[in-house]
Amino acid sequence: MKLDTVTLEVLRNAFPAVANEMAADLQRTSYNMMIYEVRDYCTALLDPNGELISQNVGGVSHFVADLGVLVVDGMKRYGRDGFKPGDVIVTNHQAVAGQHLNNVVIYMPYFYKGELLMFMMVRAHWIDVGGQSTGFGAGATVQDPWFEGLQLDQLKIYEEGKLNDTLYRVIKDNIRFPESSLGDMKSQMAACRLAARRMDELFDKYGKDTILAAIAQIFDETERKCRNVVAQLPDGVYEAEASIDDDGVIKDEEVPVRVKVTIKGSDMVIDLSGCSPERKAAINSRTYAGARVAYKALTGPLDPVNEGSFRALKVVIPEGNIMMARFPAPMSGWSAIVPTVVDAIVAALAKAMPDRVPGGHHGLLGGSVVFYGLHPKTKRRFIVQSIEGGGWGGRPFEDGESATVSVCQGDVRNGSIEGIELKCPVVVESRGLRTDSCGAGKYRGGLGLDTRVRNLVEGRWNFERTRRSKCPPWGIAGGLPGSAGGNLLKSAGEKSFKWITGAGIPVPVNSQGIVRTGGGGGWGDPLERDPALVARDVAEEFVSVGAAKNLYGVVLRRDFTADESATKRLRDRLRSVRKASAKSRPRATKPAQKTVRSVKRRPATKKAR
16 A cells, blocks of 8 residues: 555554553653653553564663563464453563563453454563562572462453452452552553553554554665664674672572674674573573664664564574573563673674764663662551662764763653652762763763762661672773672661672661663773863862873862873873783783673675765
């Protein structure tokens, strides 16, 4: 069917607009700070084949790979005739879309004139699903999914508009915050019903044939745009390595991330076969998110996402890989490794696209602030939740962003201090950028955060493990790595903070926790950074006086302006020392820094366009 240009453009923008309106409705009506404040959710429209029609702008990026598989699994479970108007399905099972159980999906079938044409879907983070799931899950030490919480496998909470009261009571009786979580479920359903009304309006106005033809053409055009980007890169095989510190069960054993990217014409293959096998620790996942997020960032980061965004990408992940773990491998910490996978894919392409690839970013889904307990006055359970951002890598043309969530998180943000203190018995003592956490470079990395929280009642802290201290955010083109993050705790009466990790750590009144996030790696030689920019960074307390001198070779006057002549002499001396050191250093038989090993395995088979 041939579409006129105006109609096509109207519908091209209408589908994301419906998903965005779903998101706004969800955010306004939800009970849980992780949804209405942090925005840990996504809303989407999918066709009966599980192909993504649209997802809300700013939706959590790493959810994009694991929506269609749920529709495909639901169709296998119920069959096309097994869905009826008024059905509402709830699912969080890890056998299909391996994530922590807190990420609960609500979806509904959409019928137009009796024909099943779409599904409306919302995935959102519930603060608790029983077991050890409170907050962001039990972390890497949970033994299996049954320890983690309640598993819901493609169950109809509403069937033809009638509530399944037994299932509703089972969910209610097995979670700690039923008012919040079941309220969020109703918000998810309301968002889906809103989408159904909007699609009724579109189908009534344009007709089924026009709508379906527009979707098909949008997919084709999106694929063509992505292919055009990839076709401009030199053919070849590009590789990189990274790691996270350990899995939390086998201490001091790094978990390897090895990626291989093959470009041939407009096709790209991302092979994650070299990543670690699935682990006994709960850092496994079952997702194509790492590859898809990286590909989308490289080919069309600002364009709306749909199934055409990934048609030209082939992802290779064998069963039993840490990124394609087999149920019942524990997955409560599923997201720990995904940002590092994305980072490594981007690093692998540094030689193919040197004018676009940044240094490594902090590589976590953010520093998790989780404190919970029972309020002694109200006798009600409470939970503090926030995701604190870190530094992104310096870029070939400017510094990296500071205090920003990971590349996998879309529009997720930290909880506001006012909202946290208003609703929970804690005081946020400070939230500030960490001096010298950025990797030095011609364009420095972004800075990480220190968020300091004091609890006014007894309760328990969840502290995630430090993941990137052995493989800190790397520098590119001579830039230096950023610093890693971590967590600290000082109980009431203690004089100093201590490094800590773990879930459900009991603390007395007036204890203080610090959630520390990493900084981004630098881009380019630090000795080439504009001295005036270094002086400004020192004045802003982003960089210390010592780092300005030792890393950037900048000499500052008492008024924090750069002494240009003294700076030139110091930089010349530092370059001489660097050259002398390089001459005396024995030739390495293998790359000295495994963090970023990006090589082109064979010559290009065509000229770079």
